[in-house]
């Protein structure tokens with residue numbers, strides 16, 4: 612089993628099978644990563660892999676529509692498109708009632 616730490620959700624942790632989809636684990640374990648479409652379209656699930664980036668799978672073409680090379684180098688991924696094979700810690704921008712990230 613691997614451990615996923617949801618930093619923005621008070622550091623809540625959850626365990627999952629290796630090669631789990633990050634957003635699915637978040638949904639199942641109430642990790643709190645924001646999402647809408649679940650299919651790589653909306654961009655809502657943008658998150659940052661703060662630790663364990665080496666445990667994430669290859670970046671998908673759909674992610675490149677939302678993330679620049681600089682974003683990717685800084686560890687940003689789209690949670691619905693990302694599978695994790697080892698421990699990771701993930702953060703994201705909290706969203707307000709209008710669905711927009713707070714501070715944007």
Ligand code: FES
Nearest residue numbers: 649651654656691
């Ligand atoms: S939830 Fe829409 S892009 Fe991931």
